[in-house]
Amino acid sequence: MVDVQSVAVIVLVGLGLFFTFVSTAGVLRLPDVYSRAHTASQADTLGAGFTLAAVALALGLETGSYKTVLLLFFIFVTNPTAAHAISRAAEEDGIEPWTTDDDRTDEELYRDSKVETDGGENE
């Protein structure tokens, strides 16, 4: 039996999965630590957001669903803080953000940074 609630839950979980997938692809595809931090936060915002919304909907109006809202709230507070901390640490380490004018090769980037490796598919 398929009712409206189940369909909505499936759609929300699907959206959550989609954005988590996009985020994973982004982490693999994007060139440097800063741009990867962008897309890593996507998984937390919409990926976790839609999934938690699906959980709340599946549970219906009971205490569990309040808790998912609280979870989402805490994710939304802590996730940007962590992303900011990572990028700030990168900046303090003197890592130059990659730009389209940057024509260094992956090997050079790797030698310069000794920290990050590049998926190598970007241009």
Next chain:
Amino acid sequence: MSDNRLLVPVATSSTVRQTVEYAVRTALDGEGDGYVRFVYVHSPEVSDDRLDDQRESDVETISELLDRITVWAEEDAGDHAGELTVETDQIGANRYLFSPSDVGAALAETAAENDIGRVVLDPEYDPGVGSPLLRPLEVELTRLTEIPVEEAPVQRQVRRRPLVLRSSPLQAGTLVFVSFVFYQILGGTFDAFDLVTGAVSATIVGVSLARITFNHDPSIAWLGRLLRMVIYVPYLFVEIIKANVQVAAVILDPRLPIDPRLTQVNAAVWGSVPVTTLANSITLTPGTLTVRVEGRTLTVHTLVAGPREGLFDGGLERAVRFVFYGRSAMNMPTPRERGDTEVLQQPEDADTPTEEAVEADGGDQQ
């Protein structure tokens, strides 16, 4: 190395006056002329200070403090003023002295330069690199130098902190209420046991922690802010979804190039909480990432042109102003109109970066 050449790190403290007196007495005690060098150690720039644009006035305050100390020292020397040399100095202004060991190293360097024979520490001394400083600083100095370190014997007012910190009933009451509600949400059963244990825990939390939670009494304005925050959250959600779709398209479609640039925006919000809210909202929105916050200057890394234009159009900034200052504060020029935006990494082959960005964008952000 002579024993009556002293180095005294100073800062604004309740016992600095007595420390000066002790240092002068010690310096004059030995044979020959005394020498005291008072140094002010600059602490790492605490963001709250910088938010208030206090850097300039800080420098004045420090000079005033050092001047005052010089006057005190001369006063204390009295008839022996001729035998005493007093010098003052500031160190660390151009460096990032972060930990007790950094401060220790800087002090040891100054000591070596000035042929210092002894370091006198003010027991209340704290240059602001983390609260429990004095003990580690003594250890560091002993490790780094041969110079004896001593604490000035001062009379301190014993500060016994009350277990229950001073807070107004309103603050405590608000916190009790919030904790109680939170407890009940987590418990979720609303039966007698939960209500009683919740009330007890909430009272303990509210009474003991209210002063940490609130700086001011919660007021009507505070409540208004909270309500406007509730309006702000859905708006932020919409922004997040819009930006997510843009960034997802760029990531998934190999034909769409990324165009990462570091930008700088002087946000028209003031105070640590509003700036933090704005910076976190910017980071939450995919495509823009706050890399650094200095005062109200945000260094933002932008991944693609769309969110970058959105950032320059200041939608989030306006919304944050709405939350914290009310509706009337919304009608300010956008950061772009104010000229508060800057692309730090200009593209090499474009005449004007904004034109290029607008082309790429289609201009439908915000």
